[in-house]
Each structure stands twice: as C-alpha cells, then as structure tokens.
Amino acid sequence: MADVFAEGKIGSLAAARSVYLALSEIASDKQSATFIAATLYIAQRAGVTSKTVRRVIKILKQLGFLKVQSRSAYGLKAANQYTLVRGNGSIGPIYPSLGKASKTDLPTREELSEESREGTARKEKKVLAVNENDIVIHERTGERFNRRTREFVF
Numbered sequence: 001m002a003d004v005f006a007e008g009k010i011g012s013l014a015a016a017r018s019v020y021l022a023l024s025e026i027a028s029d030k031q032s033a034t035f036i037a038a039t040l041y042i043a044q045r046a047g048v049t050s051k052t053v054r055r056v057i058k059i060l061k062q063l064g065f066l067k068v069q070s071r072s073a074y075g076l077k078a079a080n081q082y083t084l085v086r087g088n089g090s091i092g093p094i095y096p097s098l099g100k101a102s103k104t105d106l107p108t109r110e111e112l113s114e115e116s117r118e119g120t121a122r123k124e125k126k127v128l129a130v131n132e133n134d135i136v137i138h139e140r141t142g143e144r145f146n147r148r149t150r151e152f153v154f
Contacts, residue, residue, distance in 0.1 A: 015048050019056040022046035023066065027084050036071070038079040057082075 002013055022045035026037050042057075043050045060066040069081040135153055138145040144153040 015046070015052050016056045016059070018046040018048055019053055020060065020065070023060075023082060023084060027082075033086065034081060034083040036079050036081050041079075 019042065022042050023037075025045060026042070027033055027035055039050045039053050039057075043053045046053065048056075057066060057068060061068055065085055067083040067085060069083075071078040071081055134146050134148040135144055136147055137143070138152070141152075145151075146153050
C-alpha cells in the first residue's frame with residue numbers, strides 16, 4: 001500500500017491507512033470480514049471525507065485488499081457490502097495498472113538523512129599559522145592560550 005500511495009500522485013498514504021484501519025475496525029466490531037457500511041460512516045471512522053473514502057476504496061479493490069458488492073433496495077442505492085481480503089496474495093499484476101507516479105526531483109529520505117548528518121557534524125577547524133609570540137600562559141587556568149584567536153592551545 002505504501003508503494004502506491006507514497007508518491008502523492010494517487011493520494012495520501014495517511015488517508016489510505018486511515019480508511020483501511022476504519023474498515024478493519026468495522027469488520028472487527030461486526031466480528032466478520034464481510035460487513036455492510038455506508039461511505040459516510042467509514043469516512044467518520046477514518047477522519048476523512050466521503051470522496052476520499054470512495055477514491056481509496058477503488059484503489060484497495062484494485063490492489064486486491066478489498067471486495068465490494070453494491071447493493072440497492074427499491075431502486076435506491078444502499079450501503080455497500082465490503083469484504084476484507086486476507087492472505088499472502090501477490091499484488092504484482094494489479095499494481096502496474098494503477099500507473100506509476102511521476103518522478104520528482106525531491107531528495108529521498110536517505111539523501112535527507114545523509115545531508116542532515118553532514119550538516120550537524122563538526123567541521124574541522126582551519127588551523128591558522130600560530131605565532132609563538134601570541135601564545136601565553138593563561139593567568140587563571142595556567143594553560144597555553146593564543147591571544148590573537150582567544151582559544152586555548154593543546
């Protein structure tokens with residue numbers, strides 16, 4: 001799921017996880033992998049809009065995580081019947097049909113982490129030419145002290 005939603009073209013990974021979690025919670029409450037629920041109810045449980053729920057459910061169906069059975073009564077549309085699909089089925093053939101998200105020039109997590117480490121690492125201090133006349137014994141600490149740079153010399 002992370003591979004499909006992470007790039008941002010299809011939607012938010014957080015929203016998709018919220019919808020899937022809400023579906024799982026409803027199934028748990030019903031004590032069955034198959035249950036009937038309205039889109040608005042799923043949206044309220046997930047903390048997203050109904051439109052987001054419909055979009056995410058469509059993709060979850062394509063990925064094979066969910067089966068949806070439309071229902072109607074007296075010619076009016078009723079809440080759908082959902083079945084959470086469990087198992088180790090491969091989603092390989094289905095994923096390409098969603099299309100890959102376009103590549104961005106944004107750095108990856110690894111690149112950001114490396115830059116962060118480089119930025120916070122201590123830089124080597126440039127050693128300036130030390131004139132022995134600038135080095136004195138500090139009167140309070142008794143250590144060698146460079147009067148020009150105002151640093152202790154070790």
